[in-house]
Amino acid sequence: MNATIAERLAWVAVDWGSSNLRAWAMADDGQVLAHAGSERGMLSLAPAEYEAELLRVIGNWLPATGRVPVRVCGMAGARQGWREAAYLPVPTRLDGLARGAVTPPVSDPRLEISLLPGLCQHPDDSGRTFDVMRGEETQLAGLAAREPGFSGAVCLPGTHAKWARLEGGELCRFETFLTGELYQLLASHSVLAHSLGDDDPTHPASREAFVDAVRDAVAAPQAFSARLFGIRAQDLLDARLPAGEARRARLAARLSGLVIGLELSEVCRELPRDSVVTLIGAESLCARYALALDALEMASQRLDAGAAVLAGLGLAHAALSG
Structure with a gap:
């Protein structure tokens, strides 16, 4: 156990994708105390293996006693992941993602896990199409947190590029390109x-x-x-x-x-x-x-x-x- 980190650790941030995971040890004041990662993402894990993999990555940060909140976004909350955190429909406020969080069962009493949901979109008269995102919504929420009331077009390039329209901190619509x-x-x-x-x-x-x-x-x-x-x-x-x-x-x-x-x-x-x-x-x-x-x-x-x-x-x- 890293005593210095354990003494200051307030919570752990985790971005768990299809191919890897990234984790950050966070202090109360928002300072990043440490970061670590793994190349074991959703595609290489069964639901029963998530806790052990998480502990392998962050276990050295945890105190001997007490519960540490671990907030997880990405594919760990997918249907094939640790436990499904069902999609929330758009339009939705990006500061409200926590209402869709779920808690998977864990055996280590030091872990308090919250898996954040993704977002989904259904067709309507405005031109929206069927679409989903999982992980990118947390980055969009980060933009809204850093720039309250943000309105405008946002592009998240990647294997599947996302384009989103935000209005005053609300995600109105989005579209995915292959x-x-x-x-x-x-x-x-x-x-x-x-x-x-x-x-x-x-x-x-x-x-x-x-x-x-x-x-x-x-x-x-x-x-x-x-x-x-x-x-x-x-x-x-x-x-x-x-x-x-x-x-x-x-x-x-x-x-x-x-x-x-x-x-x-x-x-x-x-x-x-x-x-x-x-x-x-x-x-x-x-x-x-x-x-x-x-x-x-x-x-x-x-x-x-x-x-x-x-x-x-x-x-x-x-x-x-x-």
């Missing part, structure tokens, strides 16, 4: 795999290829499939392209620009031109989306994903402890 997964499928399991390498968005040639592709996809989304095959044809025929890895990187940047551009072609139809899009996610992905939005003359700002999830879990902790 953009990251689509890129991986095309890059790894299509004819394009023969032409692609790892693109570097900081390299001028890759940046140019990415920006041009974003604009192409937004200008003519109906031509997306033809533009895709054009990547393979360009590799075979375009003598202007550099050789070797530089060639493969440039073509990979074009694919990335096309799939993100296709996403933006839908989103930007409803966004006012003077919108400032808030990006929440990994720095590299947010930088790519910021570049794509800039190519369309749209502004963006960024909130670190870790800071957002901690703020959101802190909001839930305050509600559950009140």
Whole structure:
């Protein structure tokens, strides 16, 4: 046991995804005392294994006696997770996620576990479609906690990119795009795999290829499939392209620009031109989306994903402890 952490520990924040978990030891004043993680997410755990895995990661922080609140967001609350925390429907206030929290059974008396719910959406006359999120809602709650009354468009890039509309701290609607997964499928399991390498968005040639592709996809989304095959044809025929890895990187940047551009072609139809899009996610992905939005003359700002999830879990902790 780490005596210094145990003496100051007020609660534990946990973001438990499909592939890994991240945990933070939190003091009463909001200071992060320690952080740890594991590569055992929902996909590699049975319900009966969650407690042992959590204790393996945070057990060294816990005091010998007393109960420690552990607030968990993400896939631990999925149907296939530790225990299901049912989806709450939107529209919903983001400071009210704690009302859907559930408590799984535990054997260690030091643990007081709360699993936060995800959010779901059903179709209606306003254009909403069937959709779900689990984990991202806590990051959105973190944004609302850091900027009370926030209104605007929020993008959470990732394997499944989420776009959300917030009004005064309420999540009104959201939409999920399969953009990251689509890129991986095309890059790894299509004819394009023969032409692609790892693109570097900081390299001028890759940046140019990415920006041009974003604009192409937004200008003519109906031509997306033809533009895709054009990547393979360009590799075979375009003598202007550099050789070797530089060639493969440039073509990979074009694919990335096309799939993100296709996403933006839908989103930007409803966004006012003077919108400032808030990006929440990994720095590299947010930088790519910021570049794509800039190519369309749209502004963006960024909130670190870790800071957002901690703020959101802190909001839930305050509600559950009140």
